Amino acid sequence: MPPTFEKSLVASQEKFKSPQEELAYLRERVREKEHALENREPLERERVARREVAVYAEQHPATVLHEEVVMPEYESVRHALALESEEHDVQIDELLRIVSERGIRNALSVVARMKNVHLEDDLHRALVRYIAEGLPEKGLPPAYQVNRALHLVLFEIHPQAYNGRGENEQHKKLAEVLASSEQLYAGLLPLIGRNEGFALEIAVPEGTEEATLYLSIPRTRQALAERLIASVFPNAHIEEARGDYNIFNYKGEHAVAYATLKQHPAFPLKTYDQFEHDPLNVLLASFSKIAKHGEGAAVQIVVGNEGDRYNAHYKKMMRELEKGRHVSDALSVSETAFGDAVHDFTEAIFFSKQKEEKKERELRRGSDQVATEEIGRKIGSRIVPVNIRIVASAATKKRAVELVDNLVAPFNQFDDARGNRLLFTHVSFWSKTSFLRDFTYRLFNNATACPLSLAELTAMFHFTAERVTTSRELKRAHAKQSPAPVEMAHDGITVGINRYGATETPVLFGAQDRLRHAYVIGQTGTGKTGLIKNMIMQDMKNGEGVAFIDPHGNDIEDILAMVPPERAQDVIYFDPAYTARPMGLNMLEYDTNRPEMKTFVIDEVYGIFRKLYADIPEAFGPMFEQYYRNAVQLVLEDPASGNTFLEIPRVFADTSFRNLKLSRCKNPIIVQFWKKIAEAAGGDPALENIAPYITSKFDAFLTNDIMRPIVAQEHSAFNFRDIMDGKKIFIANLSKGRLGDRNMSLLGLVLVSKFLQAAFSRVDPVRSQKVQVSGGMYNETHLTSNGVNTRGGNLPTFYLYIDEFQNFATPSIGTILSEARKYKLALTVAHQFIAQLSEDIRDAVIGNVGTKFSFRIGTTDAEFLEKQFSPIFTAYDLENLPNRHACASLLVDGVPAQPFTLRTTDLPHMDYARVDAIKELSHTQYGRAREEIEEEIRTKFRETPD
Incomplete structure (x- = not known):
């Protein structure tokens, strides 16, 4: 006996002599508990009432009732026989009359004798509400007003129909859809206790023809469950089923079958990822054989929770x-x-x-x-115990069994020849009442439990089906079309054509709006590179400065073929794989008149190497950073004695070279580090032990025959500030297939860093016309802090295009995105999917880029970007765009316009005959003979500079 009842009854030593005493006692128990819950929701008070009734129901009548009012056993049987054939509402009314006249416990005894678990469930719900609402003892309202269940909440879930965009339906790939249901189940498990569960049901109630999907969960978890369902299936229609459905023909026969596993439960059934077509459709088709009147059926899966x-x-x-x-x-x-x-x-x-x-x-x-x-x-996913029950009702026993067999057959599709299969057993007459009670109450039965993984469970039952009807054809809607905004710019480059109805409108991207940058995302082959090539072509034709960094090398030929003949001299074609005349790219080069740039260089190179070796972040601990920074600072202190990538390992390996650098170093902190700390250290931190740890990060590039002649040159082949101010056309062919992944990334990161460094220099105060750099001179235009040329007007905007930019993105890109107008550098970045970006870069892009073009993308990206294009477009639209079509969120005069669709334009005629000549001209003008470079490197190692 629970403590609450034991304490009260033992203390009083009295038993209830009338239903009034019994009811008064229960109300007092509830009132005591409610007193501490005065500020709680009504749901809490109902929970108290439900709990008190449930505990009281467990008591034997003889322990709580006086012998004068205990209903004899034969009388309970008589009441059960008298009530069994009456209509449902009349039965509930009669049970409530017994509550009023003979007491609650007697009514519970009667309904148990009736062996009708549906009525037992209705009575229990009525009793809970009866006590919680404080209804009068007599004159109860009709049963249908009080027959709501309070301990369980039943959801009706109507998934997306996928039958056309006119009904705002959407479609996802089968695996993605079913994975969402697995995610839902995994999320529901923490909401239920070890002795609780949730039920999944497909039912065709008597009197209907449609199969409905249900989810039942403890009412105390209702709010959490609703939020979880909405987060996993935001487009599904979810509503609470206020009244439980009823599949039973009250004058008919019922059949029940339950499932067990044929083999040991450690062996699996087929999981959802092994199906090409939605297995739920086969089961739904079987429900179509149920007659509308006089028949009903349901498949119930009760899921328990046994932890791991x-x-x-x-x-x-x-x-x-x-x-x-x-x-x-x-x-x-x-x-x-x-x-x-x-x-x-x-x-x-x-x-x-x-x-x-x-x-x-x-x-x-x-x-x-x-x-x-x-x-x-x-064991690839969480395993839970489940009861699988199939229940049917019809006019005859034979028909009820036939309906059950029809619903059993679809489960054969989950048989796994190497794993397991389900066996269904028809329940005998003697056990049927117990099984029906379990079905009605949605009770878990350990005796018939099947341990299933969530992946197996998801294959059998999921809330979003590929089709919700038995139709063999599925109509998929095309992506929505939306008109271009009326306020669209009237000048700028053309990024596509908007087609809406019979109207075609060129989509123009204004020059000032381009300074807020553009972001392009799309799967391979969807058209994003075509958009970029079209934009570059127009910029070259308009005489603008352009740079394109291509990690694939596939589009270089097309771009060079579109260079206007009059601009051939402006082209700088950087092809590291062309080893005959390597072009120098010195990442340590900086303006010696701006010593503060040394810090920028040091930080950028450090960030570059952290990105290159992101798979081993532990290699960049405090010790590495301390030695790295002091080594690079020592190299930068005296550019004349060597100021390249090559000198960093020499600082560690060549004592005489290090001493030379130290003798010319004017920074006492650096000298102290090398003299008092690095060289004086012994044991593990000794310099000879630390050196390989540091230099190993650099040797991979310096020993490479392609990279060494590029990064070891003292002077870069081109000045990035001149490229920007002089409106050059810079094309970088960083073909991953020819360079290797890490070499490609290093060069791309250095190029991006150099352009950003040059852009940052555009906000300098007015200075002299000639500027000394580490290793040479270059012209600089006089500027104000607003990017205005004090000797000749505004600076020209420079357009930098980066394809697959996740390979070259450093935190500096976040800076240029947020401070664009100062630098007159307009970025257009493109990649395939958001997961390629780190969180900080992703946030910088989404938060600061003014214009976004989304070609067809995957489900995850579509769900993430949906809010950028809402309310016009949904994730479904972003997922189902045809090739060369994009959803655009365009900035117009600094203000975001309503999103719309566009189709990219065709590329113009390309003159491939001139491509080789353009390449050769660039190699001759900016490259150096390889033998000359290698000799310079050998000379450095033969003798230490004076």
Whole structure:
């Protein structure tokens, strides 16, 4: 007996002599609990009432009722027989009359004798509301007003129909859809306790023809469950089913079947990722055979929660298989520590046979590999115990059984030849009442539990089906079309054509709006590179300064073929793989008149190497950073004695070179570090031990025959500030296939860093016309802090295009995106999917880029970007765009315009005959003979500069 009742009844030593005393006692118990919950929601008070009724119902009538009012056993049977054939509402009314006249416990005894679990559930809900609402003892309202369940909430879920965009339906790939249901189930499990569960149901109630999907969960978790469902299926229609559905023909017969696993439950059924077509459609088709009147049926899956019990146990079995144990032995391994002890004791007894058994295990290992793989697949997702029940009702027993068999058949599709299969057992007459009660109350029964993984469960039941009807054809809507904004710019470059109805409108991208940058995203082959090439072509034709960094090299030929003949001299074609005349790219080069730029260079190079070796972040700890920064600062202190990538390892390896650098260093902190700390350290921190740790990051590039002649040159082949101010055309062919991934990334990162460094210099105060750089001179235009040329008007805007820019993105890009107008550098960045970007770069792009073009993208990206294009476009639209079509969110006069669709324009005629001549001209003008460069490098190592 629960403490609350035991304390009260023992203290009084009295039993209830009338229903009024019984009811008064229960109300007092509820009132006491409610007193502490005065400020709570009504739901809390109802929970108290429900709990008190449930506890009281567990008491035997003789323990709480006076002998004068206890209903004899035969009288309970008589009441049950008298009520069984009446209509549903009349039955509930009669049960409530018994509550009023004879008491609650007697009514519970009657409904139990009726063996009608649906009525028992209705009575329980009515009693909870009866007490919680404080209704009068007599004159109860009709039963249908009080027959709501309070301990469970039942949701009706109507998934997307996918039958056309006119109904705002959407379609996702099957695996993505079903994965969402698995995610939902995983999210529901933490909401239920070990003794609770949730139920998944497909039902065709009597009197209807449509199959409805249901989810039942404890009402106390209702708010959390609703938020979870809405987050996983935001486009599904979800509503609470205020009244429970009813599949039963009250004058008919009922049939029940339950599922068990044929093989050991450690072996899996088919999971959703093994289906090409939605398996739920087969089951839905079977429901179509149910007559509208007089028949009903349901499939119920009650999911329990056993934590990681099954996963841990089956992992243990798999480990035994991997050790070579026979399948039958491994499957019988105990789940408990005690069982392990017994197992160990048994092995000790039979120790003498182990050698022979080892040979036998070796022969069996191959055949047991299948079992290992299957169990591994089973434990690939969370395993939960489930009850699978199929219930049908019809006019005759034969028809009810036939309906059950029709619903059993679709489960054959989950049979796995190497794994497991479901076996369905028809419930006998003697057990049917108990099973029907479990079905009505949605109770979990351990005796018929099937441990299933969430992936198996998802295949059987999910809330978003590929089709919700049995139709073989699925109509998929095309992406929505939207007109271009009326306020669109009237000048600028053309980025596409907007087609809306019979109207075609050129989409123009204004020069000032381009300074807020453009972001292009799209899967391979969707048209994003075509858009970029079209923009570059127009910029070149308009005489603008342009740079294009291509990590693939596939589009270089097209761009060079579109260079206007009069601009051939403006082209700088940087092709690192062309080894005959390498072009120098010195990442340590800086303006010696601006010593503060040394810090920028040091930080940028450090950031570059952190990105290059992002897979081993532990390699860039405090020790690495300390030695790296002091080494680079020492090199930068005296550019005349060597100021390239090559000098950094020399500082560590060549004592005489380091001493030369130290003798010319004017920074006492750097000198102190090398003299007092680095050279004086012993043991593990000794310089000879630290040196390989640092230099190993650089040697991979310096020993490479392609990279060494580029990064070891003292002077870069081109000045990036001249490129920007002189409106040059800079084309970088960083073909990953020819350079390798890491070399491509290094060069691209350095190029981006150099352009950003040059852009930052555009906000300098007015200075002299000639500027000294580390290793040379270059012209600089006089500027004000607003980017205005004090000797000749505004600075020209420079357009930098970066394809697959996730390879070259550093935190500096976030700076240029947020401070664009100062630098007159307009970025257009493109890539394939958002996961390629780090969180800080992603936030900088989404938060600061003014214009966005989204070609067809995947589901994850579409859901993320949906809010950037809402309310005009949904994630479905972003996922289903045809090739060369994009959703655009365009900046117009500094203000975001309403999103719209566009189609990219065709590229103009390309003159490939001039491409080789343009390349040769660039190689001759900016490249150097390889032999000359290699000789300079050899000279550096033969003697230390004076």
